[in-house]
Amino acid sequence: MGEYMDMLPDGIGDHIRSIARTSGLPPGDESLELLAQGWLGKKDAFEEQTTTLKMEEKDEFALDSPGGALVMTNSGSLITIAPVFNDLRRVEYVSIGLRQDVPDTAVNEESTLEDDLRVGEPAKFTNGPLQQSSAVYKIAVHTEKMEPEKEIEKLSEATQIITQEFVDVNRTMVVEKET
Numbered sequence: 001m002g003e004y005m006d007m008l009p010d011g012i013g014d015h016i017r018s019i020a021r022t023s024g025l026p027p028g029d030e031s032l033e034l035l036a037q038g039w040l041g042k043k044d045a046f047e048e049q050t051t052t053l054k055m056e057e058k059d060e061f062a063l064d065s066p067g068g069a070l071v072m073t074n075s076g077s078l079i080t081i082a083p084v085f086n087d088l089r090r091v092e093y094v095s096i097g098l099r100q101d102v103p104d105t106a107v108n109e110e111s112t113l114e115d116d117l118r119v120g121e122p123a124k125f126t127n128g129p130l131q132q133s134s135a136v137y138k139i140a141v142h143t144e145k146m147e148p149e150k151e152i153e154k155l156s157e158a159t160q161i162i163t164q165e166f167v168d169v170n171r172t173m174v175v176e177k178e179t
Contacts, residue, residue: 002029002032002033002036003033004033004036004037004040005029005032005033005036007036007040008036008039008040009137011074011135012039012074012137013036015074015075015134015135016032016035016036016039017032019035019075020032020035023035038076038169039076041165041169042072042076042078042165042166042169043072043076043137043138045161045162045165045166045169046070046072046078046138046140046162047138049070049158049161049162049165050070050138050140050158053142053154053158054142054143054144055070055140055141055142055143055158056140056141056142056143057138057139057140058139058140058141059118059119059139060116060117060118060119060139061081061116061117061139061141062116063113063114063115063116065084065141066083066084066148067083067141067142067151068080068081068082068083068089068141068142068151068152068155069081069117069139069140069141070139070140070141070155070158070159070162071117071123071133071136071138071139071140072136072137072138073123073133073134073135073136073137074134074135074136074137075095075133075134076166077093077094077095077133077134078093078094078159078162078163078166079091079092079093079094079123079130079133080092080094080155080156080158080159081113081117082148082151082152082155083148083151083152084148085148087112088109088110088111088112089111089112089113090107090108090109090110090111090152091107091108091111091125091128091130092106092107092159093106093107093129093130093133094159094162094163094166106128106129106130107129108125108127108128108129108130110127110128111125111126111127111128111130112125112126112127113125113126114126117136117139118136119135119136119137119138119139120135120136121135121136122134122135122136123136142154
């Protein structure tokens with residue numbers, strides 16, 4: 001196996017292999033290494049930003065939790081789940097970018113979780129453009145209690161920063177793909 005593929009957490013390598021088939025990249029180890037390197041960069045960006053915001057990683061996020069969460073999936077996508085407002089949540093999905101079988105971004109102002117979120121299981125929603133994600137890799141929540149408006153602001157800020165870092169990682173991957 002390659003350097004970056006060997007650095008992936010358990011189970012992620014298989015997921016990277018399945019992503020490679022729909023990425024538009026040529027088959028082979030070089031493409032797998034490129035995707036693995038990108039995934040690791042996105043994981044680092046997620047962890048760095050959630051640490052900066054003093055968010056705590058959890059194994060679960062309850063359906064009835066009033067707060068919001070940032071979620072990274074096994075495919076390296078980012079899901080931002082806003083606090084509950086009028087029994088609904090704003091959900092924003094940002095894909096890994098190279099996949100051709102999912103949208104780059106999707107937003108629903110009136111989404112609802114189908115069930116609790118759990119690491120290792122897909123996130124499922126009852127309405128909106130995102131019905132189901134790949135398995136959840138990480139869930140981060142704010143540890144400090146705050147008003148929904150403030151939490152939405154912090155989650156939006158984190159999403160913008162992480163998304164920009166994801167775009168930068170993708171740009172690097174595309175440049176490497178073309179060379």
